Amino acid sequence: MKINQIFVVDDDKIHHFIINKLLKSNQISAIPSFFENGFEALNGLKSLMSKGENPPDLILLDINMPVLDGWQFLEEFRIIKKELTKEVAIHVISSSNNSDDINKAEYFKEEIKKYHTKPVTGELIKDIFQ
Secondary structure, eight states, rough: OOOOEEEOOSSSSSHHHHHHHHHHHHHHOEEEEEEEHHHHHHHHHHHHHHHTTOOOOOEEEEEEOOEEESHHHHHHHHGGGGGGOOOOOEEEEOOOHHHHHHHHHHHTTTTEHHHSSSSSOHHHHHHOOO
16 A cells, blocks of 8 residues: 555654654655644544545544544544545554554454554554665
């Protein structure tokens, strides 16, 4: 699958910077859009849909964020995904290796492709983009 557009949903600006660096250093030409919470990312998705544009190919989603967290984002995404013009791969990238979160990810197995724990490394980026 060719990945052209990515949504990075994380309230940590340093995480945004690291993802950007890793994309460039691994010669990944996908265009990232950065959002600081699930609410902003949902608005970004709905905006693309309303313009008839394609959704992102990939969403890198944090769990613990203000306003709308990753779980709340996934609840909303589950509702609107039927209206999307293509499948969107979601990878959770969280600092939580708590078994409750990992088990909760099972509830969203239709939406989440894989659950990863931070830090994001070049190896992890390569794994996601293969």
